[in-house]
Amino acid sequence: xxxxxxxxxxxxxxxxxxxxxxxxxxxxxxxxxxxxxxxxxxxxxxxxxxxxxxxxxxxxxxxxxxxxxxxxxxxxxxxxxxxxxxxxxxxxxxxxxxxxxxxxxxxxxxxxxxxxxxxxxxxxxxxxxxxxxxxxxxxxxxxxxxxxxxxxxxxxxxxxxxxxxxxxxxxxxxxxxxxxxxxxxxxxxxxxxxxx
Numbered sequence: 001x002x003x004x005x006x007x008x009x010x011x012x013x014x015x016x017x018x019x020x021x022x023x024x025x026x027x028x029x030x031x032x033x034x035x036x037x038x039x040x041x042x043x044x045x046x047x048x049x050x051x052x053x054x055x056x057x058x059x060x061x062x063x064x065x066x067x068x069x070x071x072x073x074x075x076x077x078x079x080x081x082x083x084x085x086x087x088x089x090x091x092x093x094x095x096x097x098x099x100x101x102x103x104x105x106x107x108x109x110x111x112x113x114x115x116x117x118x119x120x121x122x123x124x125x126x127x128x129x130x131x132x133x134x135x136x137x138x139x140x141x142x143x144x145x146x147x148x149x150x151x152x153x154x155x156x157x158x159x160x161x162x163x164x165x166x167x168x169x170x171x172x173x174x175x176x177x178x179x180x181x182x183x184x185x186x187x188x189x190x191x192x193x194x195x196x
Contacts, residue, residue, distance in 0.1 A: 033080030121161035
């Protein structure tokens, strides 16, 4: 069916195989998670049918029926579905891009992002107090990269409070902040002797 034929019909009748193929094509070209509702709207199918097809794709990629998982996987992150490299094959992708010079976050930016992620909403001054350094330029970098956002301005102090974005969740491969690892195991015990 050509694009013209599709645009002339009110509803697209797809077989199950064609529906799965259409979903796969959409998921392959997106660089952000796509919600089930967006997929259902685009393909003019009920959400429950799309959900079943997406779960079938995920199972296929995970090797549920064949026993052999693919080099990529379909994950639900940031309120939608997206294809990712399977963690077992991260090494291959790293080798492939070894000659590239990807822009990485500095240690200061990573530390600032962690403080914001765990303490949000939090002001720049509070982050600076926790890190004991000026964080103005680091906060600007995180804002420019879309990893944090301004949530609101405190009416009493005028301080802007920051929080993380869906992009950060997506890059970490998690759905919510509740999935962040607990930091309590890495904190010193109250009875620890800090002089040792």
